Each structure stands twice: as C-alpha cells, then as structure tokens.
Amino acid sequence: MGKTETIKERAVYAYLPSVEMKEQWTKYAEEMGTSLSKFVMECVREYIDEREDSAFVKRGELVHETGKLRERVRTLSEDLEARNALIARLEEEIRRYRAQIFSDKEFQGIRTYDKRLIEALKAGTIISDDNLLAELGAEPRDPDAVKSIAGQLEGLRSYGLVERTPKGWRWKG
Template identity: 35%
Template sequence: MVIKDKDLKKRSIYVYLPTVEMVRSWKKLAAKSNISLSKFVADHVENSLAKEENKKGYQTRAELILILEEKDEQIEELTKENRMLRRLSDNLDKELGRYRARPFLEEEFSGIRKYDEELVQLLKERGTIDSDHILRELRISPKRTEHVKAVYAQLENLRKFGLARPTSRGWQWHG
C-alpha cells in the first residue's frame, strides 16, 4: 500500500526524548514486543491517557497479557482434566465390555445372557454385514480378543436360535 507523502506528514509527530539511552531502551522494548517503534509509542501513550481519563472497561496491554496468561493456565488445566476423564471413560468402557462379554465366555455361566442390543440392531438394519465391519461398528478393537470372542459367541448363539446366519458375504439377520 502506497501512502501519499502529504497523508504521512499529517499523521507524523516528532518526539525528542531526554536521552539517547531512552531512545535505545524504547527501541529494544518495541522490538521485544514485535511491534514498530511508532506503534509502541502510540500504544503506551493511549494506555496512559486512558488511565488518566479512568475509562471503564479499558485494559492496558500488560493487563491483557496477564489475562491471556491466566486463560492459558486454565486451558492447560482443563486439557489435563479432559485427558484424565477420557482415560477414565476408556477404562470404564473396557470394564463394561468385559462385564458384558463374561456370560458368553464362561461355558458354566448360569443365568440370563443379555445380548448386545447394538449387535442385534446392526444385523437388523444392515441385512448382511461382514465380521470386520461388525467389530468396527461396535467399536471393538480386534486386539481385544475377549471382546471379539464374546461377539462371535453371541453371533453363534443367534445362529443356533435361527435369528442370524453366516453367509459368504458375512452375517445376515434372519429373525
């Protein structure tokens, strides 16, 4: 963007500081803040004037930096808490999976076996679905062998009751 010479002169003022050391100091502070010397001086003059006028709701750059630091700390704490809650949730999901899988893994189990409603619903909705997609849809990792065995035991029981049957393309609801 090209600024006309007259426009630039209208917006310019000349400031003479008491010492050369003060000029160096201001230049260092401006560079440290990653802003031009003009912006540095304008910001600090505006901050000073606003404080003198006691503007309500006006916050200096330093105050805003402190607020940002506090917010960063809050974000960090909430991120840690979020990670912890996710781990707890994952652990509870695993424990629930083991609890639900137990009746299908123990041959001597006596009592009522509750079938995974998601599995039955999945078979009903999809018509035919292969084993890999069943595990993926149920969010079961193939590495969790107990859970995989429990799903296959449920499928096998559904087959015995005539509610599902294996086909060349996967499992098919037949109920």
C-alpha cells in the same frame, strides 16, 4: 477575555511524522465534515473517554488475563485427557465383563446383548466378521472380545434372529 485573546494559550502544535499522514488525517476530517483541528480533538477526546471508562482494560491486564486463561485451558485439557483415559479403561472393563458372560458356557442368568451389535446387524446388509468387529470397536487379536461377539451371534442365531451366510451375518429379525 474573548476567544481570540486566549488562542495562544489554547493552541497545541503537533508535528506528524510525514506529510502523507497529515494528508490522510485531513481526508478523514473532510469525510466527517469537520476541520482537521476538530477531527484531532474528537479523536483525543474519544481516547480519553475510553481510558476513563471502567470497561477499558489496560494491555498489561489483558496479558495477565490471557496468561491465566491459557493456564486454565492447559489444566482443563489435562483433566479431559485423564477423564478420557479413565473412560477408555472403563469401556474396556465393560467389554471384558460382557465377553466373560458370553464365553462362559455355564453362566446362568440374563445376558445383555450389545446394542451396537444389534444395530449393526439390523442395518439391512450382510456384515462380515471383520466389519462387525470394527463396528463394535473390538480388536480381532483380543480373544475375549471375539468370543463375546461370537457368543452373542450364536445366541441370536439360536433364537432365529440372525443367520450365517458365506459373506457374513444377516439379520432375519
């Protein structure tokens, strides 16, 4: 049997929803330099190859995977939030500890100055008390933090590294 004898057995008829769609498909086929029949055949073959390819993922699998990923993001976000809260509490504890060292007049030992305080003072400009507190992330209503910073400034002043001016503190270094 030749090709012409099996033509009816191999034929597939497709009715498109509109004339415009048929014209669009014909235009695409012409752009590819092929007939409408070959264009449709190539599109169907490409679709089938994708379905048979192991990398092709079904929509249901994608929805399931997306749900799992969203749950993972939620869990990680909660974990991050808890860790950030813990970090904030620990930083506050460190601030209180440092404040205690500088506010205790009878403390003997090595006092560690806040690196951010030194950097803020060394910036080259006069810095007011309020700006200094803000730079260090200290609350003006927190007496321990204010005492700590005042103690550090007083220690630096006694070594001749800073001086108090009417507008604030200046690094002399």
